[in-house]
Amino acid sequence: MTNAVLDVIAPGLQTLVQDYPGRQGLQSKGFFPAGPMDHLSFRVANSLVGNDAGAAALEVPMGRLTLRVLAETWVAVTGAESSGLTLNDVPMPMWETVRVVPGDEIKCAIVKGPGFRLYLAVAGGIDVPLVLGSRATYTMGGIGGVEGRALAKGDVLHAFPARAPRQLRVPASLRPVLANDWEIEVMRGPHADPDFLTEQDWKDLLGREWKVDLNANRVGTRLQAHRFQWARASGGVAGGHPSNVLDGSYPVGGINTNGDVPVILGPDGPTAGGFTVIGTVVQAGLWKIGQLRPGRDTIRFREISMDEALSLVTHVCYTIDPQHYEEM
Known part of the structure; x- marks a missing residue:
């Protein structure tokens, strides 16, 4: 049984549910694997909330995302810098485990960079149907993720059950170095x-x-x-x-x-x-x-x-x- 954890208030430019490594072994049938563009930041976000590193999570290009929390859970955001990321209008730390409760609101503005994409993982991993062995959204084929498309206002995201993870932070020395x-x-x-x-x-x-x-x-x-x-x-x-x-x-x-x-x-x-x-x-x-x-x-x-x-x-x-x- 999964729990409704996030309500999409503003979906951003092309926010997608992805997993890693996506649909491998299907290229002869016309499918590239999909999955995250930045697999490193994606997998780190999952590791911070106690998930398997490839669990389904969100890829957010350029920002402009607003989510309302529906159930107590833990999240982590990694990736691009200077996104104006906030939790209840207070700056929210990146590259660490953050506890959230019902009614909390997670927002990010336009990413100024360096970098271009944010990754948001939820404890337990996002629950969307498996399609050809993966939950990743394949935009060329319109499959996977949420009905094969980017998130839209009013979508409700569910997550698999999860225990409270360890509260972790990625040391600065391990974070990917972003540039222009x-x-x-x-x-x-x-x-x-x-x-x-x-x-x-x-x-x-x-x-x-x-x-x-x-x-x-x-x-x-x-x-x-x-x-x-x-x-x-x-x-x-x-x-x-x-x-x-x-x-x-x-x-x-x-x-x-x-x-x-x-x-x-x-x-x-x-x-x-x-x-x-x-x-x-x-x-x-x-x-x-x-x-x-x-x-x-x-x-x-x-x-x-x-x-x-x-x-x-x-x-x-x-x-x-x-x-x-x-x-x-």
């Missing part, structure tokens, strides 16, 4: 030099500062256009432009190049297509994509080895482990 100018870790390919890009093209990818376009969302983070030289004159049977390839599957975090426009594929992106993927953001670096502010932030890519990519995963696992948090 980001360094993001990548590995080459699957369509890189020398067959698709020139050596100079790859150097350009790493050496340039890329501005995040206003048209960036959960499907893909669009970057400013850039004319690569390309190592071939055309895509051959796949098409006239050298960025064309015969249709193949896309990885989450792939830097998809449609002509001269690089797009970092997000968790709601297309599963396959006919354009090159010249590099791929490593799994442990994907959380940064979720905190990029469209139209403002910039990126520099840094190529890393498989060993370094694996070491970054170890660091993420350390960060989401509540035994490393401070007792309050």
Whole structure:
């Protein structure tokens, strides 16, 4: 039996119920996994309220969310800075466990950043139906979460039963470092030099500062256009432009190049297509994509080895482990 815990007074821009890691293993059937854009902040929020790190919680881009508490519970908010987060009009701390009672009101204004998305976890995890093994909202397919859509005014969120969690705070040294100018870790390919890009093209990818376009969302983070030289004159049977390839599957975090426009594929992106993927953001670096502010932030890519990519995963696992948090 679940409890009604939160009443949506103002839903924000596109507040979604997500879980982690979403719907894995369904890409051949046309489903990218969905799940949180910033999986690190998401999992930390769950750890703070005693949940499994992947339990269903809220993703709040840009803020403007107001929730009324319907039952005593514990919440935690992580992610972007300078959101004007309040509890009953008093500043509410982030990155720690907070007890709330019926009648309390949680609000956030427009996120000023650094960062772009907030994550709000509730003790027990949000109860929405499992769809293909996950509670995550997949915006491209309109499934999961609350009826496959963003929250709307009047929605009531239920949570699974939970015991009172330990009162914890994430030490400042463990909190993700947010920025306006980001360094993001990548590995080459699957369509890189020398067959698709020139050596100079790859150097350009790493050496340039890329501005995040206003048209960036959960499907893909669009970057400013850039004319690569390309190592071939055309895509051959796949098409006239050298960025064309015969249709193949896309990885989450792939830097998809449609002509001269690089797009970092997000968790709601297309599963396959006919354009090159010249590099791929490593799994442990994907959380940064979720905190990029469209139209403002910039990126520099840094190529890393498989060993370094694996070491970054170890660091993420350390960060989401509540035994490393401070007792309050």
